Amino acid sequence: MRVGVPKETTSGERRVALVPEALARLGEGVQVVVEPGAGAAAGFPDDAYREAGAAVGEPWEAEIVAKVAAPAGDEVARLHEGQVLIAFLQPLTDRAGVERLARAGVNAFALESVPRITRAQPMDALSSQATVAGYKAALIAADRLPRFLPMLMTAAGTIPPAKVLVLGAGVAGLQAIATARRLGAVVSAFDVRPAVREQVESLGATFLDLGVQGEETEGGYARELTAEQQAAQQAELQARIPGFDAVITTAAVPGRPAPKLVTAEAVRAMRAGSVIVDLAAETGGNCELTRPGEEIETSGVTIVGTTNLPSTMAAHSSQLLSRNMAAILGLLVKDGHLALDWDDEIVSGACVTRKEAAAA
Numbered sequence: 001m002r003v004g005v006p007k008e009t010t011s012g013e014r015r016v017a018l019v020p021e022a023l024a025r026l027g028e029g030v031q032v033v034v035e036p037g038a039g040a041a042a043g044f045p046d047d048a049y050r051e052a053g054a055a056v057g058e059p060w061e062a063e064i065v066a067k068v069a070a071p072a073g074d075e076v077a078r079l080h081e082g083q084v085l086i087a088f089l090q091p092l093t094d095r096a097g098v099e100r101l102a103r104a105g106v107n108a109f110a111l112e113s114v115p116r117i118t119r120a121q122p123m124d125a126l127s128s129q130a131t132v133a134g135y136k137a138a139l140i141a142a143d144r145l146p147r148f149l150p151m152l153m154t155a156a157g158t159i160p161p162a163k164v165l166v167l168g169a170g171v172a173g174l175q176a177i178a179t180a181r182r183l184g185a186v187v188s189a190f191d192v193r194p195a196v197r198e199q200v201e202s203l204g205a206t207f208l209d210l211g212v213q214g215e216e217t218e219g220g221y222a223r224e225l226t227a228e229q230q231a232a233q234q235a236e237l238q239a240r241i242p243g244f245d246a247v248i249t250t251a252a253v254p255g256r257p258a259p260k261l262v263t264a265e266a267v268r269a270m271r272a273g274s275v276i277v278d279l280a281a282e283t284g285g286n287c288e289l290t291r292p293g294e295e296i297e298t299s300g301v302t303i304v305g306t307t308n309l310p311s312t313m314a315a316h317s318s319q320l321l322s323r324n325m326a327a328i329l330g331l332l333v334k335d336g337h338l339a340l341d342w343d344d345e346i347v348s349g350a351c352v353t354r355k356e357a358a359a360a
């Protein structure tokens with residue numbers, strides 16, 4: 001059984017699907033074939049893979065291809081019928097990409113579709129990468145602020161701590177809260193899911209009561225707010241936001257554009273020197289003025305819309321992703337052979353295209 005690890009071709013993507021350290025976790029009978037240079041941008045040279053027992057060569061012929069980003073059109077052309085592909089395939093938003101894989105007869109597993117049940121926690125790549133993004137967002141906020149985060153008492157006077165607001169307290173938001181707290185900021189947070197209040201408070205942050213409460217789906221995700229709820233949330237935030245030095249936004253509803261939480265007017269009401277780090281930039285942004293992929297300044301406020309923050313910490317994000325990959329491979333491969341157990345809810349839940357379906 002061979003697992004192929006291609007070099008990522010998406011612009012700006014530095015991660016790799018398997019790091020050398022993870023190879024030992026794959027068990028007997030699994031041979032890894034890494035494309036030359038696949039781990040270089042994440043700090044893992046070809047020699048490190050060779051030392052870990054991998055071959056460096058052509059990854060697309062392997063029975064299983066492990067990738068970070070969805071394959072581009074020319075990469076799909078290199079896949080063959082019956083092959084297994086595991087990657088972030090954006091199944092809720094990239095219908096065309098998924099259909100292309102179906103036509104190729106590939107058994108494709110989307111990392112986003114792994115059910116969020118307890119048994120699947122080691123396979124949860126959304127969580128592992130959101131942890132990196134949340135941490136990095138807090139560091140970016142600290143870096144762009146022209147102020148200290150912690151309170152400082154010096155001979156030259158006392159500096160009050162910065163006030164940070166985190167909107168959306170899922171995996172990324174909670175990590176942003178924890179990181180900003182470690183750096184000494186006074187942190188407040190809001191999420192539409194009421195269950196989050198306790199988690200926010202356990203991290204030493206204050207839950208900001210905006211008087212808006214949404215619903216939670218069975219999978220633990222937020223439901224989209226109604227137009228009225230959204231307007232109420234925007235108005236309430238507009239009144240509160242000028243009191244904060246930095247706002248980190250992470251609000252998301254799977255498969256939907258990012259909810260707009262911070263209006264242009266709210267940005268104008270912020271003090272000069274304030275910072276917004278918008279983790280939802282990839283799906284349009286939580287701030288009306290966010291430009292995905294860019295960092296801008298408007299009325300003295302810096303708005304960071306950098307996408308793919310996990311890629312900026314490629315060594316650790318790849319390491320965590322590799323653990324997720326190894327756990328998924330452990331489910332798909334038994335005794336060195338591909339064994340797809342469609343009765344397993346993780347296998348069937350994560351699968352977005354099946355060879356049988358393509359042939360039908």
Ligand code: NAD
Pocket residue numbers: 115116117118120121124126127130167168169170171172173190191192193219220221222225233250251252253254259261
């Ligand atoms: P996500 O990335 O989909 O969304 C981020 C946050 O935005 C969520 O907390 C959501 O409630 C919030 N949000 C949505 N609309 C909002 C709005 N208008 N205003 C403010 N906040 C808004 O979520 P996620 O980080 O992937 O986590 C979703 C849930 O899944 C969490 O409850 C998390 O604990 C849970 N989870 C469970 C497992 C598991 O059991 N295996 C693993 C990971 C996460």
